[in-house]
Amino acid sequence: MFQKITALAWKDTIIRFSSRTELLFFLILPIVFTLLLSGGASSNQNGDVDNRVPLLLVNRDDSEPAAMLVETLASSDVVRIDEQPLAEAETLFADEQAPALLVIPAGFGEAILGGETAVLELRQLPDNNNATAADRAVQTAVSAVSRPWAAARASVQEADRLEAFPDEAARRAYFQQATALAESLLADEPERIVVTQPEAALGEASTYDQAAQQSAGQLITWVFIPLLGTSALLAFERRYGTLRRLLVTPTRRSTYLLGTITGQFLLGVVQMALLIGFGILVLGVNWGRSPAGLTLMLLAFGLAAVAFGVALGTFVKTERQANNLSIMLGMSMALLGGCWFPIELFPPAVQTAVHVLPTTWAMQGLSDLLMRGAGVAEILPETAVLGAFAAVFFVVGIWRFRYE
């Protein structure tokens, strides 16, 4: 029996890789997608990875406040400023080379030093989430850079309340003195907020880790689709009548299914190992915190996916139907399972509803391992659910399986 299973698994591997283009889907496209979506393909002039949102910046004011704002924006984690003259910036913005354009107008610094409200012009591409991110980053920078000026303005107003300034020059000198004092005092303020995490996750980034999200999410997407494609193998065998021929050999239905499943499952495991290696070596994702937990999680996910493929194979009629259904279901379920975007961004009701999908549990398990520092014990619930999916799909597949 073992020999038969091995032979069937090897035969399916040969069929699947009979065309070299299969390597595109097995390895090349998953790597390309992981790289692009994690921002790993964007690098700055130093060659460092820089996946911040580009923000076109036009600084038409040669003043210290304007320079301070530019400096604060330059240190943003969210936006990467691209300083340009107005005409070039407008052309680039019109060409949608950047989702937002910030103009610091002439007289910006003058207004601030005069205690007036300074105005910044922000243009954004509509219906664009990067424009929203740029907007928030500009607001954060404005809020941070305004603090000493806010204190200085309050000080000038208090002085004015007691005794009016003799002239504008005196008022301005008072404002500048106050700004310097406020900057010095704010710099000396102690740290009043500390961000901590569960002990198990210590050492992991407390902020959103796009590389970890995409390394896990794209792994699930690109392994899930071909494992669903097991359904195409069954359709292929039916089309060529090879399943009927098996009837004349002393091969049981369960042996045939076990051989097919084993082959595809092992290929899935190899693919997952390669993608994890890529995540560790190229993206620096910490996949190695709990090797036992990771192994358990991947095996459970692989089994659930291949079982789904077998069940699907008993419903489809042709290879094209099977292949296209695998792509459609695989992409949709990966998307809804939080493999493309963090599930925390979904509406609350959708977050709950998507737990009917195996991809949600797989993503949750891998996120727990990667971001929450979970071990075997913590991911047992996800593993159990994936195991249950596998059992149900296998039962459906075996029950409905026909040789022709």
Next chain:
Amino acid sequence: MNKILQIGWKDLIILFRDKGALLLMLGAPFVLTLGLGLVTGAFSGGSNGLTGIAMVVVNEDSGQLGQALADMFFSPDLEDLLVPQTAVSPQAARQLVDENEVAAAVIVPASFTDSILPDNSGQLGKPVSIEIYANPARPISASVVDSIVQGFVHQVETSMVSVNVAMTQLVMNGRIAPTNADDLMALGQEMGQRFITQDSAAPIIRLERDEAAAEAATNPNYLAFLAPGMAVAFLMYTVALGGRSILAERDSGTLARMLIAPTTTTEVLAGKVLGIYLTGAAQVSVLILASSLLFGLRWGSLPGVILLIATVAAAATGWGLLLASVATRPSQVSSLGTALMLIFGILGGSFAQIPFSGILGQLSKITPNAWAIDGFTTLGQGGTLADIAPALLALVVMALVLFGTAVLIFQRRSGALIAR
């Protein structure tokens, strides 16, 4: 001409009768648009997960600042963004995070107020920090809570620094006499209360935005971007399938049979190209119509939409032909076509709005996706034909270049095209 039309119509009918092909031509883009609409909250008025963030607060501070912070989480201003709850102890709050019930726990320590506001003798307590115990599985939501707390702390700090600066300057500049410490203390405390509670002061810097664009950026209608993106992405699959049919007809011998009839190679190929083009245009039209009827999506100027469909179908057909011209087997066209669909989908912005720069930004311009999405979203936002002229021109040029290249390759391989 009649023969060309007949061949083209025949291919259109064949593809639209193929249930397997329809899954990716119409099913996948529709299901993915639906899925993306669901996860981005486009069907629920934009209420995505960044509204209703579950968080917990523990206030161990007996002073006014701790209470003010705790009250702020329950204020009407934040009721859409946060779903706050209180916990009796830091341990209980942390447990809620550990159990993934909330995105973050905010723990305000005892004597937080005393560490910022001086007492009657002017003394400040030892510095203490607010702890934000963040849920690593919900980093984005936790960072929102963090930024709210930071905003509060910054406001308090700025107010206190303002008092300090104002008092120092008043004394330094002789506007008040530093004779009576109690009077100074009283003035400082009165000022502090005023600064902390006043929120009506004009901002130091005001951000001026184009109102309509700002509204669209703040509450983006993701469907307006997703629907055309998906329609164009899966158009690449359709044209590859059309290109595949050229080689499939050769392998099955029907191409040779057509050539026995009084039909020239050019007529047959023109008919096949017309078939691919018509199928692609029909596919995008059906998806546009369906999203208009089912999602209520407005696509803008009808002539603009028709022109865009016509040009994007032409550019995509060019890619399909190019694939068919370089491939040797039908299955190769299918595989490469699916790969191209996915690569163009990610590079051209069909699957996600990624701000590509440098060489990737340039590469995205060779995809019909980037130009078509640009055109469709411009029209959806009320753009005119003039606004989408660059996109139309780019798609036409792309189509011509790809057609020309494919024809040259077909001519060089004309023998291989008719018989293997």
